[in-house]
Amino acid sequence: xxxxxxxxxxxxxxxxxxxxxxxxxxxxxxxxxxxxxxxxxxxxxxxxxxxxxxxxxxxxxxxxxxxxxxxxxxxxxxxxxxxxxxxxxxxxxxxxxxxxxxxxxxxxxxxxxxxxxxxxxxxxxxxxxxxxxxxxxxxxxxxxxxxxxxxxxxxxxxxxxxxxxxxxxxxxxxxxxxxxxxxxxxxxxxxxxxxxxxxxxxxxxxxxxxxxxxxxxxxxxxxxxxxxxxxxxxxxxxxxxxxxxxxxxxxxxxxxxxxxxxxxxxxxxxxxxxxxxxxxxxxxxxxxxxxxxxxxxxxxxxxxxxxxxxxxxxxxxxxxxxxxxxxxxxxxxxxxxxxxxxxxxxxxxxxxxxxxxxxxxxxxxxxxxxxxxxxxxxxxxxxxxxxxxxxxxxxxxxxxxxxxxxxxxxxxxxxxxxxxxxxxxxxxxxxxxxxxxxxxxxxxxxxxxxxxxxxxxxxxxxxxxxxxxxxxxxxxxxxxxxxxxxxxxxxxxxxxxxxxxxxxxxxxxxxxxxxxxxxxxxxxxxxxxxxxxxxxxxxxxxxxxxxxxxxxxxxxxxxxxxxxxxxxxxxxxxxxxxxxxxxxxx
Amino acid sequence: xxxxxxxxxxxxxxxxxxxxxxxxxxxxxxxxxxxxxxxxxxx
Numbered sequence: 001x002x003x004x005x006x007x008x009x010x011x012x013x014x015x016x017x018x019x020x021x022x023x024x025x026x027x028x029x030x031x032x033x034x035x036x037x038x039x040x041x042x043x044x045x046x047x048x049x050x051x052x053x054x055x056x057x058x059x060x061x062x063x064x065x066x067x068x069x070x071x072x073x074x075x076x077x078x079x080x081x082x083x084x085x086x087x088x089x090x091x092x093x094x095x096x097x098x099x100x101x102x103x104x105x106x107x108x109x110x111x112x113x114x115x116x117x118x119x120x121x122x123x124x125x126x127x128x129x130x131x132x133x134x135x136x137x138x139x140x141x142x143x144x145x146x147x148x149x150x151x152x153x154x155x156x157x158x159x160x161x162x163x164x165x166x167x168x169x170x171x172x173x174x175x176x177x178x179x180x181x182x183x184x185x186x187x188x189x190x191x192x193x194x195x196x197x198x199x200x201x202x203x204x205x206x207x208x209x210x211x212x213x214x215x216x217x218x219x220x221x222x223x224x225x226x227x228x229x230x231x232x233x234x235x236x237x238x239x240x241x242x243x244x245x246x247x248x249x250x251x252x253x254x255x256x257x258x259x260x261x262x263x264x265x266x267x268x269x270x271x272x273x274x275x276x277x278x279x280x281x282x283x284x285x286x287x288x289x290x291x292x293x294x295x296x297x298x299x300x301x302x303x304x305x306x307x308x309x310x311x312x313x314x315x316x317x318x319x320x321x322x323x324x325x326x327x328x329x330x331x332x333x334x335x336x337x338x339x340x341x342x343x344x345x346x347x348x349x350x351x352x353x354x355x356x357x358x359x360x361x362x363x364x365x366x367x368x369x370x371x372x373x374x375x376x377x378x379x380x381x382x383x384x385x386x387x388x389x390x391x392x393x394x395x396x397x398x399x400x401x402x403x404x405x406x407x408x409x410x411x412x413x414x415x416x417x418x419x420x421x422x423x424x425x426x427x428x429x430x431x432x433x434x435x436x437x438x439x440x441x442x443x444x445x446x447x448x449x450x451x452x453x454x455x456x457x458x459x460x461x462x463x464x465x466x467x468x469x470x471x472x473x474x475x476x477x478x479x480x481x482x483x484x485x486x487x488x489x490x491x492x493x494x495x496x497x498x499x500x501x502x503x504x505x506x507x508x509x510x511x512x513x514x515x516x517x518x519x520x521x522x523x524x525x526x527x528x529x530x531x532x533x534x535x536x537x538x539x540x541x542x543x544x545x546x547x548x549x550x551x552x553x554x555x556x557x558x559x560x561x562x563x564x565x566x567x568x569x570x571x572x573x574x575x576x577x578x579x580x581x582x583x584x585x586x
Numbered sequence: 587x588x589x590x591x592x593x594x595x596x597x598x599x600x601x602x603x604x605x606x607x608x609x610x611x612x613x614x615x616x617x618x619x620x621x622x623x624x625x626x627x628x629x
Binding site: 074085088089093212214216218220221240276282283286287 | 595597598599603606607610611613614617618621622624625627628629
């Protein structure tokens, strides 16, 4: 990075920290620390829930995903708008009415202590680990792409935000998220403008769409029936059906039962403001994700006219250069370079006019076009060979470079200053998400455990100080998990990603029973949750072994429906009816 | 605002949740149609 990049990065990050400290300076009690004294307007709720959901990897991997797999990932969000209405109608008013700090607090009032403790514990376990990954993943990418020290990158990624999160709590989180989202959107819009600006003269957005479309990147709508002989592919992650149904259950459990999100809209100054923020989130999320994915297609079109790296993660090529594949690597990269030179020359020849450029992009006629197709096939074979080498046990590399595509483009082609801004975008995206989660982890620890189980009451000032200490503890814990991730590698990232989808459905099921099945009591729902959770874990094992073809999004549906149905059955048993009759009421 | 008032509070902007359901389903259908057009037109 150049000096202007460092200046922009340092100013942006220190500005956010200073703003967070300033805004959170008046916080002195638990209500202020976890609920921002319920003073936040709807548009800050909107930016807060968006900032919490969108981590650094969202902005790194989404353009890369469109580049490699196409834009069908946007379907993952189709269930979200409907889920927002259900959260507004059923979840938010109950949380507001009962004036709870955590979503799980409500479960004790509705069911019993063990159900509350179980769900809160599942949240702490899953969120604590996944936040560590949220710190590790972008740190690895930045350190390998920019040659930064991994430890320091991790400390900057997960440590600096602790300063304002510990100090100012929810208020600092809310105000910094507002500023962070403004910087993030500005950075992405500027990056999009630069991509278009750097395309050859006469090539515009319509041509980008043609290039993306003809290369299979504009597969925005897929039905799940494309691959298999007429049947629905249950293993396909992103299609219309899994997006609407699976995405609905996932979004409902995330926004309705995950404290990192519930904590955001509980800070609103009224129920109306909470609801408005959530509803607007439902309306902007799909177009926003579409725009981020489109950026990936634009980068793809850019590399149609420019030399595309053989592998976007340069550090992995260096790893291969010191392995037994050293000589073979030199041979294939030299062949790849020759192919790229020839390809860019061919495309360059045909870009004299806009229509010729389109012809080259879309594969219409001409010997040159046939040669381009040959080159693309040879390039794909070389890339596959490099991936195979990286997967070799003696190398132990990472054969997936999807998350490096966008940032590699940024560092290679964006002007000085803007590179710093885009790196700042990655930091801020991480901070927004992590800060909100640390605040929610601390609120669950003190409200659902410390305050609930510690004998006697605590003075307000002591509770506040303790909350700060818990926030600090979770911050250090997450940075430590990030460090552990580097030792264990991709297996931990994968495990934690699966962990979320394993628990979410069951937790949602417990809340659905709480809201919609009034006759069901604590014992029935608790046993159902434990049994269904075991079933989902078994299903996951069978799915990973290829015995049950089911994508992870469907686990949310299975978990939620399983708890609702089983608890209803258990409650119908003679013993269950008696227990409910003497159970607590909300 | 007491608890009962909060329960009676209608949907923001339109007063009734039915309008929000209509708006969101219409919006989703619109997005799906536009995306499907882009998928087919540029493939």
